Amino acid sequence: MSLEIVKPGVNINFVGNRHFAFALSGLFILASIISVIWNQGLNLGVDFRGGLNIQVLLTDPKLGADDLRAALTEGGLTISSIQDFGAGQNEYLVNIQPEGDSQGLAKKANTVLIETFGADKAQLRRQEMVGPKVGDDLRQKALYAIYYSILMIIIYISGRFEQKWGTSAIFMAILIGVVYLVSLFGVGVGTLIIIALIVTLITCYCLKFSYALGSIIALIHDVVITTGLFSMLNKEITLTFVAAILTIIGYSLNDSIIVFDRIRENLRKPKLRGDLTGIINKSINETLSRTILTSGTTLMAVLSLYFLGGPVTRDFALALFIGMSVGTFSSVFIASPILLLWEKKKVA
Secondary structure, eight states: OOOOSSOTTOOOOTGGGHHHHHHHHHHHHHHHHHHHHHTTSOOBOHHHHOEEEEEEEEOSTTOOHHHHHHHHHHTTOEEEEEEEEETTTTEEEEEEEOOSOOTTHHHHHHHHHHHHHOTTTEEEEEEEEEOHHHHHHHHHHHHHHHHHHHHHHHHHHHHHHHOOHHHHHHHHHHHHHHHHHHHTTTOOHHHHHHHHHHHHHHHHHHTTOHHHHHHHHHHHHHHHHHHHHHHHTTOOBOHHHHHHHHHHHHHHHHHHHHHHHHHHHHHTOGGGTTOHHHHHHHHHHHTHHHHHHHHHHHHHHHHHHHHHSOHHHHHHHHHHHHHHHHHHHHIIIIIHHHHHHHHHHHHO
């Protein structure tokens, strides 16, 4: 006996409210883009930008982040950011940018802290150093990881739902060729990925990959909004965030596949043929209980991780919470309506 959160036969008009959903998503995407531009890019962590991260505990409750920044700046160190790290413990995570030779940077920071506050009032709890070349290499690999994961998803969706494995192979060859040719001009990785995604959308459109088109738009929607909200909150973009994004992509895809599977099943039923809007709406309603149960239990676990997991996992849990919430929304209000719009266009 299956657990039903939503009574069978419910008929919420999700498809009819797609214009409101598109407007809301457009507003969030616009706000995300504006935030990134306003902040002059994303707040890259030490993983991607290079530099030194130190975790400092100030045992004197009268001292704070402003005193820490002033001391390190006066000591000749360039501070990128200072974040409250320990909940109520007067502990901070400081990112220091190297200028010239980065050797001895951690030792210099420790010396400045001891000379300014004393060994009993400032303790260097942890340090991690990443060189600028390593940071740049990690940034490129992270972008490629996100892009190629989306590319493989498109090929899988088009092959599974539209039974076009041969065409999917052609599609993959086109994308690899475009990426290779564009890379010959020496463009940056970010620009290369944007061009590749645009070509991906155009290719999906030309090859009539309707399910893949809905999935890719939904995934881009989820990644952009999650990244934009992190930019608005001035959170650091680290390798942990990239891991969260890849998790979100998989989660959002799973939600979309559940709905697409039900749409495909209902399309085969003779009684439902001809009314595509009704079929899609019925399919979303039929999978609503599963969506609520899956999303609800997952978000409960993520919230527990956020509040109880400590500061190390807090940003990871926050990214998951945002991305999974947005991913559930996009599976219902973005991926399926895009499929409807495409099929209506083919009929027209």
